[in-house]
Amino acid sequence: MNGCNCKCKNMDNNETAREFEAVCKILDENNYDKDRLIPILQSVQAVYRYLPEDVISLVASSLGLSPARVYGVATFYSHFTLQPKGKYVIKVCDGTACHVKGSMNIYEAMRKKLSLPEGKNTTSDLMFTLETVSCLGACGLAPVIVVNEEVYGQMTPERGKNLIDKITDTEATGEKKHN
Numbered sequence: 356m357n358g359c360n361c362k363c364k365n366m367d368n369n370e371t372a373r374e375f376e377a378v379c380k381i382l383d384e385n386n387y388d389k390d391r392l393i394p395i396l397q398s399v400q401a402v403y404r405y406l407p408e409d410v411i412s413l414v415a416s417s418l419g420l421s422p423a424r425v426y427g428v429a430t431f432y433s434h435f436t437l438q439p440k441g442k443y444v445i446k447v448c449d450g451t452a453c454h455v456k457g458s459m460n461i462y463e464a465m466r467k468k469l470s471l472p473e474g475k476n477t478t479s480d481l482m483f484t485l486e487t488v489s490c491l492g493a494c495g496l497a498p499v500i501v502v503n504e505e506v507y508g509q510m511t512p513e514r515g516k517n518l519i520d521k522i523t524d525t526e527a528t529g530e531k532k533h534n
């Protein structure tokens with residue numbers, strides 16, 4: 356850690372330090388090693404579900420890198436996102452096998468259920484993000500959707516809408532799992 360800028364260590368404003376506590380912990384665990392930028396960004400994204408601008412600046416200055424360099428890495432890898440995403444990221448597969456089995460009907464039904472306006476794919480309460488993806492490698496189960504890491508096969512528009520209800524209910528009752 357010696358010789359680094361260690362912004363986290365030098366924060367005089369307690370409130371700011373508290374706000375960025377998770378980031379500072381991640382930087383600490385990675386020994387402020389700029390060669391570990393990618394795992395650091397992965398851990399930060401796991402906390403915030405995206406890479407906020409002020410966090411990118413903090414990571415950059417703490418590692419002694421320019422913000423442009425960190426932005427460059429964050430935008431190069433499709434895994435990283437600079438936009439806030441929902442707690443539940445729903446990916447509707449629109450690869451060939453899923454498409455011919457009506458994946459877009461599922462997508463449209465779920466969009467409607469979530470009341471997503473044109474041009475938006477994340478609900479304003481940051482609970483859901485709805486996206487399309489190319490083949491998820493589970494064509495035998497087509498049409499397929501993935502919610503976070505969980506795969507759902509042989510989906511229908513109805514099942515898609517029910518799944519949203521189920522997750523919403525689970526969240527309302529404070530349970531962790533939705534199965």
Ligand code: FES
Nearest residue numbers: 448450453493494
């Ligand atoms: S096309 Fe959807 S899983 Fe392959």
